[in-house]
Amino acid sequence: MPVLRDLFINLSENQLLNSAAQKYGLRLGAQSVVAGTNIPEVIKSIKELNAQGISCTVDNLGEFVFERSEATKAKERILEVIQAIHENDVDAHISLKPSQLGLDIDYDFCYGNLEEIVDLASTYKMHINLDMEDYDRLQPSFDLLDQLSQKYDNVGTVIQAYFFNAAENIEKYKNFRLRIVKGAYKEPAEVAYQNKHDIDLNFIDLIEYHLLNGKFTSIATHDHNVINHVKQFVKDHDIPNDKFEFQMLYGFRKEMQLELAKEGYNFCTYVPFGDDWYGYFMRRLAERPQNLNLVTKQVFTKKTNTLIGLTAAAFVLGRLTKKSK
Numbered sequence: 632m633p634v635l636r637d638l639f640i641n642l643s644e645n646q647l648l649n650s651a652a653q654k655y656g657l658r659l660g661a662q663s664v665v666a667g668t669n670i671p672e673v674i675k676s677i678k679e680l681n682a683q684g685i686s687c688t689v690d691n692l693g694e695f696v697f698e699r700s701e702a703t704k705a706k707e708r709i710l711e712v713i714q715a716i717h718e719n720d721v722d723a724h725i726s727l728k729p730s731q732l733g734l735d736i737d738y739d740f741c742y743g744n745l746e747e748i749v750d751l752a753s754t755y756k757m758h759i760n761l762d763m764e765d766y767d768r769l770q771p772s773f774d775l776l777d778q779l780s781q782k783y784d785n786v787g788t789v790i791q792a793y794f795f796n797a798a799e800n801i802e803k804y805k806n807f808r809l810r811i812v813k814g815a816y817k818e819p820a821e822v823a824y825q826n827k828h829d830i831d832l833n834f835i836d837l838i839e840y841h842l843l844n845g846k847f848t849s850i851a852t853h854d855h856n857v858i859n860h861v862k863q864f865v866k867d868h869d870i871p872n873d874k875f876e877f878q879m880l881y882g883f884r885k886e887m888q889l890e891l892a893k894e895g896y897n898f899c900t901y902v903p904f905g906d907d908w909y910g911y912f913m914r915r916l917a918e919r920p921q922n923l924n925l926v927t928k929q930v931f932t933k934k935t936n937t938l939i940g941l942t943a944a945a946f947v948l949g950r951l952t953k954k955s956k
Contacts, residue, residue, distance in 0.1 A: 663882045664880070664881060664882040664883075664903070664908065665692070665881070665882075665903050665904055665905070665908045666881050666902045666903065666904050667904045668904065668905055668906055669904070670708075670711055670712055670715050670904075672904065673689060673712070673902060673904040674715055674716075674719050674721065676881070676902060676904075677689070677716075677719075677721045677722075677723050677902060678719070678721055680900050680902070681721055681722050681723075683889055683892060684892040684893070684898070685888060685889075685892050685898050685899070685900050686722040686723065686724075686876075686897070686898070686899045686900075687721070687722065687723040687724075687900050687901075687902045688723065688724050688725065688726045688760060688878070688899055688900075688901050688902065689712055689716070689723050689724070689725055689726065689902050689903075689904065690725075690726045690727065690762070690901065690902065690903040690911075691705060691708050691709050691712060691727065691731075691904065691905055692903050692904065692905035692906070692907040692908050692911055693705055693728075693731045693905060693907045694728045694730045694731050694764065694907075695730050695731075695735065696730060696731050696732070696733060696735065696736070697735055697736060698736075699733065699736055699740065702731065702732050702733035702736060702740070702741070702744060703744070705731045705732055705744075706732055706744040706747060706748060709725060709727060709748050710747065710751055712725065713725060713748070713751050713752050713755065713757060714751075716755075716757065717755045717757070723902070724752075724757050724758040724759065724760065725748070725752060725757065725758070725759050725760065726760040726762050726901065727745075727748070727759065727760070727761065727762060728761075728762045728764055729741055729745065729761060729764070729768065729771070729772050729775055730764055730768060732744040732745055732748075734768060734771055734772070734775075735768075738771060738774075738775075741775065742775055742778060742779075745775060745779060746779065746782075749779055749783050749785065749786055750783070753783050753785050756785070757785065758785050758786070758787065758808060759785060759787075760786075760787050760788065760789070760808075760810060761775065761776055761786065761787070761788040761789070762788075762789055763788060763789040763790075763791055764816065765816040765818065766794070766816070766819070766822050766823070769794070772788070773788070773800070773804075776788050776804070776807075780807070786807075787807045787808035787809055787810070787847075788804065788807065788809060788810070789809065789810045789811070789812055790804070790809055790810070790812070790837055790841075791812055791813070791814035792811065792812065792813045792814060792830055792831075792833045792834035792837055793813060793814035793818060793823040793824045793830045793833070794814065794818070794822060794823050794824075795822060795823065795824070796822075797833060797837055798833070798836070798837065798840070801837050801840055801841055801845075802840070802844075805840075805841065805844050805845045805846070806845070806846050807845075807846055808846055808847040808849070809841055809845060809846075809847070809848060809849065810849035810851050810878065811834065811837050811838050811841060811848065811849065811850060811851060812851045812852075813830050813834050813852075814830070834852075834857070835857065835860065838850055838857075838861060838864075839864060842861075842864065842865060842868070842870050842874065842875055843868065843870070847874060847875065847876075848874065848875040848876075849875070849876050849877075849878050849899065850875060850876070850877050850878060851878040851879070851901070852877070852878075852879070853879055853880070853883055853884050853887075855887065858877060858887075858891070861875075861877075872895065872896060872897060873897070875897065876896070876897035876898060876899050877891050877896055877897070877898050877899070878898075878899045878900070878901055879898075879900060880900070880901045880903075881900050881901060881902045881903060888900060
């Protein structure tokens with residue numbers, strides 16, 4: 632599994648395949664994991680999920696932006712999504728990545744973009760979630776959260792279970808709405824657990840801690856074993872349903888999403904939209920390779936498999952060439 636995980640992470644960073652995915656995405660079946668490429672399409676997807684008792688968190692796909700114009704464009708689109716959510720009166724909030732809004736360009740520039748977004752969302756009583764990225768962006772992202780929370784109470788973030796400092800951060804931010812995940816980037820052994828068993832154990836510990844001590848817990852997993860554990864844990868500790876929700880990705884385990892909603896649990900689907908879907912999807916497979924079996928088969932058409940195969944081969948060949956020099 633570690634080899635497969637590394638392959639998906641490296642594929643997620645392959646610009647050739649990412650460019651091809653943006654160009655041919657919908658024809659390759661990306662609509663199974665992406666809820667549209669524009670705002671009307673994503674609103675339609677949200678309405679369909681809402682009708683089944685499922686709320687949504689919306690991600691305008693894109694990250695690692697190094698041009699101010701691109702960051703500003705992303706900000707404007709997120710503002711348009713917030714407005715559309717409000718005007719259509721749908722049950723949804725926003726998830727965003729600081730790097731898409733200029734974190735790698737200039738901290739203050741990124742903060743200004745974020746503040747505009749959080750401020751507009753605040754007027755509509757809408758939550759904004761700062762998605763966490765890789766370790767190099769971890770502390771700057773927490774700094775943004777700290778600064779925003781001095782003025783606003785509608786912002787939260789993500790705790791990644793593979794980091795050694797996750798327990799410290801979940802205690803520090805226990806009064807925030809938090810999404811708890813395992814983690815989907817390739818991190819060095821100096822800062823993160825490398826063993827799946829260790830990550831899984833920490834994941835459960837973090838969930839239990841925040842359920843008992845935190846404001847609101849979003850449990851992001853497709854693993855039915857974790858879900859069943861949480862069900863029993865909240866029952867044993869008399870934790871009310873309004874203190875937590877389960878989260879899964881759009882297009883994954885659809886039947887289980889509906890089942891949990893019907894059972895009366897708060898359920899939120901992570902709804903990505905846009906053309907820049909490829910890196911996002913590959914990291915979901917890296918995070919849990921079993922997700923390959925959970926997503927709709929439409930994603931892997933003959934064209935997709937051929938494209939992935941060619942790029943994977945190119946990647947392996949490149950690695951072998953480097954080693955031989």
